[in-house]
Structure formats: structure tokens, C-alpha cells
Amino acid sequence: MNKNNDIKIPDIIPELERGPLWLKEKRYASREAYNRTPLPSRSLHLWRYTDPNKFTIDREKAVDMAFNEGYDAVEKMELNHLKEGNLAALATDLGGKTINFYGIEKLTAQGIVISTLSEAVEKHHDLVERYLYRLVNSHTGKFEALNGALWNDGIFMYIPKNVTIENPIHLLRESGLANSVQFPRLLIVVGENAELTVIDEYGGGSQNENKEPSYTNGAVELFGLENSRTRYIMLQRQQPSATFYLNHRALVEKNADMLTITLAFGGALSKHNFGVILNAPGANSNMYGLLFGSDRQHFDNHTLHRHLSGQTTSNINFKVALSDKAVSAYTGLIRIDHKAKNCEAYQENRNLLLNKGTKAETIPELEILNEDVMCSHGATVGPVDLSQVFYLCSRGISHTEAVKMIVNGFVNNTIQKVPKDLQERIQTYVTERLEHI
Amino acid sequence: MSDKKPLFVFKDVHVEVEGKEVVKGVSLTINKGEIHAVMGPNGSGKSSLSNALMGHPDYTITKGEVSLNGKNVKEMSADERSRAGMFLAFQYPTAIPGVSVANFLRTALKAHRGKDADMSDFRKLLKAEMKNLSIDPSFATRYLNDGFSGGEKKRVEILQMSILNPKIALLDETDSGLDIDALKTVSEGINRFHNEENGILLVTHYQRLLNYVKPDFVHVLMDGRFVKSGGPELALKLEESGYDWVENEIRQKAKV
Ligand SMILES: Nc1ncnc2c1ncn2[C@@H]1O[C@H](COP(=O)(O)OP(=O)(O)OP(=O)(O)O)[C@@H](O)[C@H]1O
Ligand SMILES: [Mg+2]
Numbered sequence: 015m016n017k018n019n020d021i022k023i024p025d026i027i028p029e030l031e032r033g034p035l036w037l038k039e040k041r042y043a044s045r046e047a048y049n050r051t052p053l054p055s056r057s058l059h060l061w062r063y064t065d066p067n068k069f070t071i072d073r074e075k076a077v078d079m080a081f082n083e084g085y086d087a088v089e090k091m092e093l094n095h096l097k098e099g100n101l102a103a104l105a106t107d108l109g110g111k112t113i114n115f116y117g118i119e120k121l122t123a124q125g126i127v128i129s130t131l132s133e134a135v136e137k138h139h140d141l142v143e144r145y146l147y148r149l150v151n152s153h154t155g156k157f158e159a160l161n162g163a164l165w166n167d168g169i170f171m172y173i174p175k176n177v178t179i180e181n182p183i184h185l186l187r188e189s190g191l192a193n194s195v196q197f198p199r200l201l202i203v204v205g206e207n208a209e210l211t212v213i214d215e216y217g218g219g220s221q222n223e224n225k226e227p228s229y230t231n232g233a234v235e236l237f238g239l240e241n242s243r244t245r246y247i248m249l250q251r252q253q254p255s256a257t258f259y260l261n262h263r264a265l266v267e268k269n270a271d272m273l274t275i276t277l278a279f280g281g282a283l284s285k286h287n288f289g290v291i292l293n294a295p296g297a298n299s300n301m302y303g304l305l306f307g308s309d310r311q312h313f314d315n316h317t318l319h320r321h322l323s324g325q326t327t328s329n330i331n332f333k334v335a336l337s338d339k340a341v342s343a344y345t346g347l348i349r350i351d352h353k354a355k356n357c358e359a360y361q362e363n364r365n366l367l368l369n370k371g372t373k374a375e376t377i378p379e380l381e382i383l384n385e386d387v388m389c390s391h392g393a394t395v396g397p398v399d400l401s402q403v404f405y406l407c408s409r410g411i412s413h414t415e416a417v418k419m420i421v422n423g424f425v426n427n428t429i430q431k432v433p434k435d436l437q438e439r440i441q442t443y444v445t446e447r448l449e450h451i
Numbered sequence: 452m453s454d455k456k457p458l459f460v461f462k463d464v465h466v467e468v469e470g471k472e473v474v475k476g477v478s479l480t481i482n483k484g485e486i487h488a489v490m491g492p493n494g495s496g497k498s499s500l501s502n503a504l505m506g507h508p509d510y511t512i513t514k515g516e517v518s519l520n521g522k523n524v525k526e527m528s529a530d531e532r533s534r535a536g537m538f539l540a541f542q543y544p545t546a547i548p549g550v551s552v553a554n555f556l557r558t559a560l561k562a563h564r565g566k567d568a569d570m571s572d573f574r575k576l577l578k579a580e581m582k583n584l585s586i587d588p589s590f591a592t593r594y595l596n597d598g599f600s601g602g603e604k605k606r607v608e609i610l611q612m613s614i615l616n617p618k619i620a621l622l623d624e625t626d627s628g629l630d631i632d633a634l635k636t637v638s639e640g641i642n643r644f645h646n647e648e649n650g651i652l653l654v655t656h657y658q659r660l661l662n663y664v665k666p667d668f669v670h671v672l673m674d675g676r677f678v679k680s681g682g683p684e685l686a687l688k689l690e691e692s693g694y695d696w697v698e699n700e701i702r703q704k705a706k707v
Contacts, residue, residue, distance in 0.1 A: 400508070405545040406555070408505050409611060410533035410562040419558065423549025423594070 019070040022049045029164045033135050040147050044162030047152035054156060059377055063343035064285055064314040069157050069259050071195050071229055079109045079190030082218045082253060092184055100435040102181040103128060108188050109196040109218075110166040121179070127172040128183065131199060134170035141172055146201055149263035149291075150233040158261050161197045161233045168199030171212070173242075178209040182247070182433045187232070189218035189252060192225035198232040204242040204270075211245040213436060219256025219281065227257045227282060236264035238272050240294070245273040247432060248288075251443065252280035254309065262288045266326075269296035275431055278305040278313060279443045289318035292326035292357075303332035304428040304440075307340030307372075308447050317346045317361075321387075324355040333428055334365040335421055336372035337451050347379040350387050361391040366398060366424055368417070368451050418448045455482040457521070458650045459537075459619040464515035466496070466503040466675075473499045475675035476515070481619065481650040488653045488661060488686060491672035492694050497654045498542050500672070501623045505539040506532045519619060534563055536618030540608035540625045542654075546596040552607065553577060553591040556614055563615060580613045583643065585636050601628030609640045620644070621652045626660035638663030658690040671697055 023045045030041045053070070054061040089106060096104045096117050104116040105128070113130045121128055127138055134142050152159040169185060187198045204210045219228040230252070238244045244264070252258050258281040266272045272290055290299040299319060307313055319328040334342045348359045365374035376393040398420050406416035422444065429440050459481040466474035474496045481487055491497055503510035504517060506529035517525045524532050547555070556577060560568050568576075577591060584606050596604050605625050612620050622641070626634055641664050645651060653666060661669075661683065669685040670677050671694075679685065679697055688696070 399545075401545045402547050404507055404529060405541070405547065406559075407529040408507075408533055408539050408541075409555075409559040409615065410530050411559055412530050412562065413528070415558070415562070416530075419550050419555070420547060423547055426549035 019067045019072070020053055021070060021072050023160075023163055029166060032132070032166070034139070036143055037135060037146075040151075041163050044152040044159045047159035048156055048163055051156040051159065059345050059379060060287075060316055063375055064283070064312070066156070068257060068283055069231065069285065071160070079111065079194045079196075081108060081188055081190060082221065085188050085218060088217060089186060092186060095184070095435045100181060101184050102179045103183045104186065105169055105183070106186045106188070107169060107198060109190045109194060110168065110198055113167055113169065124177055125174040126177060126179070127170065129170055131165075131168040131170045131201060134201075138170070138172065141203065142170065142201070145203055145235065145237055147235075149235040149265060150261050154261060154263075157231055157259055158233060161199065161231045161261075165197040165199040165233070168201065171202045171210070173204045173208040173210050175205040176207045177205065179211070182211040182213050182245075182435075184213045185215060187214070187216045189216070189228050189230045189256060191218075192220035192222060192228060192255075194220075194228045196228075196230050198230065200232070200234045202235070202244075203237045204239060204244045206239045207241040208239070209243040211247070211433060213247045213249065213433065215249040215251070216258065216260075217251050217253075217280070219253040219258075221253045222255060225255070227255045228253070230256065230258045232258075232260040234260065234262040236262075236272070238264065238266045238270040240268045240270060242267070242270045244271070245275075245433075247275040247277070247436065249277045249436070249440075250280050250284060250286070252284075254280075254282060254311075256281045258284040258286075260286050262286070264290045264299075266290060266292050266294075266297040266299055268294035270298075272297075272299045273431075274299070274301040275428070276301075276303045276305075276315075277432070277440055278303075278307075278315070279447075281311065283312045285314040287316045287318075289320065290328065291320045292323060292328060294323045295325035297323065297326045299328045301328070301330040301332070302428050302431055303330070303334075304425055305332075305334045305342060306336075306425070306444055306447050307334070307342055308337045308450060309340065310338070311340045313340070313342040315342070315344050317344075319348045319359055319361075321348075321350040321354040321357045321359065324353065324357060326354065327358040328360070330361040330363075331428070332361075332363045333425060334363070334374055335368060335424065335447075336366070336374060337368040337447060339371045341373040343375040343377075345377040345379060346391070347381065348389060348391070349381040350383060350389070352383040355384055355386040358388045360389070363393045364424070365393075365395040366421060367396060368398065368421070414451070417451065421448060457481075458483045458485075458519070459652075460516070460518050461504065462516045464500070464503070464517065465513045466499050467511045467513045468499055468509055472513070473675055474503065477672070477675070477677050479652075479670065479677070481652060483650060484647040485668070486645065486651045486653060486664065486666045488655060488666035488669045489672055490655060490669060490686060490689055495672045496675040497672055498623055501539055501621045501652075501654060504621060505529055505537060530562065533615070533617075538612050538615060538617035538620045540605075540612060540620065540622040542623040542627070544596045544604045544608055546594070546598070548594050548597045550595050551592050552595055555595050556611065559611070559615060576614065580610055583613070584610055584640050585633075586610060602630060602633045605629055606633065606637060609637050613640060613644055616644070617649065619650045619652070621654070623654045624656065625653075626655055626657060634659065635663065658686050661686050673697065
């Protein structure tokens with residue numbers, strides 16, 4: 015039964031009043047769009063596999079936030095990574111309510127801006143007004159409009175021209191327990207010839223599956239200006255009954271490089287939408303996805319590579335492993351515009367079904383509007399290759415161990431691309447899931 | 452000849468793949484220290500027999516007995532057969548992306564010994580065996596058979612055999628795809644492995660391997676049956692006259 019949860023955002027609520035006038039206008043426009051826009055049609059690819067009703071909220075229900083017990087340990091570990099010099103800085107974001115920064119003094123001295131969005135709106139007014147809502151806004155979709163209206167506070171980063179940050183900046187975004195509602199927001203501008211690695215980690219949420227889930231609806235906007243190099247790593251490891259929605263958009267300018275790695279392990283219901291727009295010649299995007307679902311987790315991932323300019327290149331390699339009764343849908347759109355000649359675009363989606371009862375859908379969508387392109391896509395869905403299993407078994411390795419090795423091999427080259435201090439943790443998540451197969 | 456000790460024995464083995472019988476009752480006894488060569492035309496069932504003996508689930512032994520050192524292995528899974536001392540060098544080794552040669556071999560060795568090999572001992576062993584087979588040290592960290600050339604795959608099969616040191620090695624066309632130098636290196640590897648206690652079943656199409664690795668017996672497999680057996684001279688005769696000669700001979704016999 016499809017219940018309709020499409021509850022409107024009321025006229026006057028405090029969230030809408032945050033910020034200067036231009037921002038209030040954006041918030042009200044977003045509210046308008048949300049209220050006006052019907053729930054997305056299930057006939058669209060984007061929503062064929064997931065019920066949009068699951069992502070509406072009853073704002074009245076939002077309660078004061080309490081946080082998961084595990085959070086402190088993660089914060090401590092990342093503070094240690096910072097102390098050991100493996101991170102350039104750490105930011106902690108508790109439900110968009112409390113945001114703290116660690117280790118940013120050195121960065122600030124280099125002219126780097128890293129602060130809350132609310133502070134940036136005051137202090138770096140022009141920058142924020144120029145970029146905020148440019149990629150994810152009330153026109154993007156109903157739930158993007160919801161975030162656009164109700165986000166409380168978020169994180170802003172600006173890396174000035176020619177500045178290179180060697181180590182990653184790690185953002186820890188923690189959602190509250192059952193019934194909590196949060197709208198994390200991130201805006202990053204990587205200046206000309208600048209370089210940044212950012213780890214955007216989403217944790218927390220309700221553990222108890224019998225309670226109302228926690229709800230997270232995030233928006234990420236990234237700008238890679240001319241000649242810049244950006245690495246964005248998203249880790250989603252929310253608790254087993256969390257509901258998670260994220261829209262990510264990156265705009266890549268001339269000769270700039272964008273690496274996106276998405277690592278998804280958590281949540282009961284997760285819908286991720288990652289998009290990179292190649293806006294000028296020489297722009298290049300590499301996207302790697304790694305998703306490991308277990309129990310009854312439901313994942314719905316969409317990727318977009320939009321070639322607006324000629325002489326741009328993109329590559330996607332999205333890997334999915336599923337066990338128990340987990341399901342995953344992947345839709346990957348490559349769009350190459352009419353005028354965008356001499357582009358290269360590749361897409362690969364591989365799905366490993368580790369037992370019966372799991373399900374994976376994969377839909378490549380190619381909209382290629384000119385002939386002068388090199389484009390290919392490939393997708394596979396199926397169990398572990400039995401000839402691989404036999405090969406390992408014929409060397410004395412047990413069947414279970416063989417399957418584990420093959421799955422570890424499957425995820426290995428994606429894990430290798432993750433910054434060193436996160437690799438171990440990702441490997442642990444994989445190992446934990448492999449223990450149950 | 453009196454001190455022959457049977458090592459690997461199979462009797463009246465029938466193999467079915469995809470519902471089709473491709474091996475139709477073959478028997479062989481390999482005694483300790485012996486090398487047997489199996490030759491036969493394409494599609495005669497050589498790989499099917501090797502796979503079935505190793506316990507490949509797609510190749511069912513519908514009838515017959517298989518034993519190693521007097522122990523029935525027919526009910527064992529492939530990994531149990533390996534740990535019992537069997538080894539198959541594949542005609543077409545499968546690539547396992549993301550699993551390095553070193554990690555794989557260490558795991559295999561652990562499965563055989565029941566405990567982890569000491570890291571530095573293992574490294575030494577691997578390094579030495581790789582050097583013996585002229586395998587570049589960089590292969591230790593490469594993913595198993597992933598992007599390996601035909602010849603590189605075959606060397607790595609023999610590397611695995613050297614390290615796991617089985618009692619009976621089934622080598623399925625280990626010589627195919629090897630250049631002249633590699634053929635020599637791999638043959639030397641096989642000869643180094645061979646001793647009075649183990650046995651080898653060598654599937655090949657060509658005499659050139661048998662110039663280096665000297666078989667005690669040669670068997671001809673045609674249409675799933677051993678139709679002729681003999682000494683090393685049989686391989687030479689086959690090289691000279693082809694399989695038509697064997698077929699003719701069989702036809703002649705049938706007439707008589
Ligand atoms: N997995 C399989 N599925 C279907 N048929 C198979 C399979 N494996 C082998 N066969 C068939 O069994 C027969 C014997 O094949 P096999 O590979 O054992 O021959 P072979 O003697 O090793 O040949 P070659 O010299 O070419 O390696 C062939 O007809 C082959 O098509
Ligand atoms: Mg064969």
C-alpha cells in the first residue's frame with residue numbers, strides 16, 4: 015500500500031528565516047517548490063526502484079537530538095589521525111546543529127576558508143551567494159528543495175588559487191537517533207590550480223529497527239575551477255534503520271580533475287545521486303563506487319556524467335556486493351551534449367550477488383547527442399564466478415574462504431584508491447559483512 | 452620393477468559435462484616416481500578428465516574409482532583433494548582480479564599446513580621459486596593471472612606446484628603458449644619437482660615437452676577412451692604419423 019506522506023512545509027517556521035535576505039528568498043523559493051512539486055513519478059528511472067513517500071518528512075515530529083553511542087569513538091579516532099598528521103583538518107557536524115572545526119589554524123593562515131555555512135554567509139558573502147544553490151536547488155527535485163528550505167547549518171570550504179592541501183580534510187557528519195531529522199549541506203570551491211582531498215563521512219541514525227527511522231537529507235555542491243584537482247570521498251555508514259538521501263553535484267572547469275569515490279555500507283534505505291558536470295575542455299572526472307549491502311538494506315544509486323563541453327573525459331566504475339536480502343538499484347546516466355565533440359565516457363557497473371534473495375538492478379542510460387565521441391558501458395549482475403572459486407579450491411582453499419578472497423579482490427582496487435587512513439576502516443566494514451556469508 | 456608402489460589410481464572413470472558423456476571409461480595406475488603422458492586430438496576429453504579428477508563440480512564422475520595412496524578421493528571436494536596432495540595445472544588458468552599472487556599463495560600454503568607460514572620464510576621461498584622459474588619479482592604483487600600473457604600464466608601454474616609440492620600433479624597442456632626458452636625453464640621446473648615419491652600426469656600435444664620431461668609411459672586418448680599405450684617412442688611415432696595412424700590401426704584390429 016502506497017500511503018501518501020506528502021506533507022507541506024508550513025508558511026512561517028524559524029528555519030526559513032535564517033540568513034540574509036537573499037538566502038531567505040532562496041529558502042522560501044525552495045519551500046514553494048517543495049510544496050508545489052508532486053512526489054516524483056514511479057515511472058521515471060530515477061524512482062522506479064524506490065518509493066518517494068519514504069523521503070517525505072513530518073517536520074512536527076523532529077525531536078531534539080541525541081546521538082549514537084558509537085560516535086565518540088569515531089571522533090576520537092579521527093582526532094588522533096589529525097594529531098598524527100594524517101589529516102589536514104577535521105570538522106564534526108552533529109545534525110547540522112553543532113559544528114566544530116579542529117586543526118584549521120594552519121589552513122586559515124594559507125588563506126583557506128573552512129567554516130560553517132552560516133558564518134561564511136556573513137564573512138564571505140559574495141563567494142557564498144555566487145555558488146550556493148547553483149548545483150543543487152529547488153529545480154533539481156522535490157527533496158533537494160526540501161533540503162534547500164530547511165537546512166539548519168552546513169560546512170563551507172574555499173581553497174584559494176594555487177594552494178595545495180596534501181592531506182585530506184575529514185568531515186564527520188553525525189545524524190541523531192530515531193525520529194531525528196537533519197539536512198546536512200556542504201559547499202566547496204576549489205580555486206584555480208588548487209588541490210583538495212575531502213572525506214565526507216555520514217554516520218549515526220537510529221539503531222533500533224522498530225522505531226521511526228532517523229532521517230537525513232543532504233546536499234553537496236563542489237566547484238573545481240580551472241586546473242584544480244579535487245578528490246571527494248563520501249562514506250555512508252549510517253545505522254541499520256536510518257533513512258538517507260543525498261544529492262551531490264560537482265562542476266568541473268577547464269583542465270580540472272575531479273575524483274569521486276562513494277563508499278556505501280549503512281542505512282536501511284539509502285538513495286544517493288552523484289553527478290559531475292564537465293563544463294570546459296580538458297575537464298576530467300573519475301568516479302568509483304563501492305557498495306556492500308547486507309540484511310534487508312535497500313540502496314538506490316544514480317550517477318550522472320554530463321559533458322557540457324567538448325574534449326572532456328569521464329569514467330565510472332561502480333561496484334556492488336550484496337548478501338542476505340539486500341537490494342540495490344543502479345542507474346547511470348551519461349549525457350553528452352550536442353556541441354560537446356571529442357568526448358570520452360566510460361561506465362562500468364558490476365554487481366555480485368552473494369546469495370539467493372539478494373537483488374540488483376542496473377540501468378545504463380546514454381544520451382549522446384553527437385557522433386564524435388568515444389563511449390562504452392558495461393554491466394554485470396550475478397553470483398561469484400564458479401571457475402574462480404574452483405581455481406582457488408583446487409589449491410586447497412575452502413569454498414567459503416575462496417568466496418571471501420574473490421569478494422575482497424573485487425573490492426580491493428577501489429579500496430586502494432581511498433586515502434590511507436580510511437582504507438583500514440573500509441576493509442573492516444567489508445570483512446564484517448563477509449563474516450556472515 | 453618389483454618395487455612399484457601405486458600412487459594415483461583411477462579405474463573405469465566416466466565423466467559427464469552438461470549432460471554429455473565425454474570420458475567413457477578410462478583406467479590408469481601411476482606408481483610413485485612415474486611420469487605418464489596423455490596425448491590425443493582436440494576435444495578427446497583430456498581436460499575434462501583432468502578437471503573431473505581434481506573435483507570440478509561441472510565435470511561429474513558418473514562411474515569409476517579414483518584413489519590417491521589407496522585413499523578414495525571421489526567423495527572429496529576440490530580443496531580436500533588439493534590438501535590430500537593433488538594438483539592440477541590448468542590449460543586455461545582463471546584470472547582473479549584484486550587477489551595478489553603472494554597473498555593467494557600464502558593463503559593456499561596456510562590451508563595445506565593448517566597454520567600460517569612464517570612471513571619471512573614464505574617470502575624467501577617465493578622469491579627463490581620465482582627466480583628458478585625466471586618469473587619477475589614484480590609478479591608477487593600482481594593480481595593472479597590478471598592480464599598475464601599465456602606463457603606467464605603457465606609459469607605461475609608451475610610456481611604454484613613447486614610451492615604446494617603435491618604428490619600427484621596433473622599438468623594440462625602446460626607447454627602450450629610457451630616460447631622456446633620458457634619451455635626449457637618450465638620443463639626444468641617440472642623436473643626439479645619430480646622425485647621418486649611423487650607422480651606426474653602430463654597432458655600435451657607435442658613431443659617438444661617430452662624431450663625435456665621424459666615420460667615413462669604415453670597414452671593416447673581418443674573420443675573419451677585410452678586407445679593405445681606405450682613407451683616414450685609412441686609420442687615420437689604420433690608426431691611423425693598423426694592420429695590417423697592410430698585410427699587406422701584400430702580399424703585394422705577391428706577387422707581381424
Ligand atoms: N564446460 C563444458 N561445457 C560443455 N561442453 C564441454 C565443457 N567442457 C568440455 N566440454 C566438451 O567435452 C569435450 C571434451 O573437451 P575437453 O576440453 O576435455 O577436450 P581436450 O581433449 O582437453 O581438448 P583440447 O586438446 O582442445 O584441449 C568437447 O566436446 C567439449 O566441447
Ligand atoms: Mg584441453
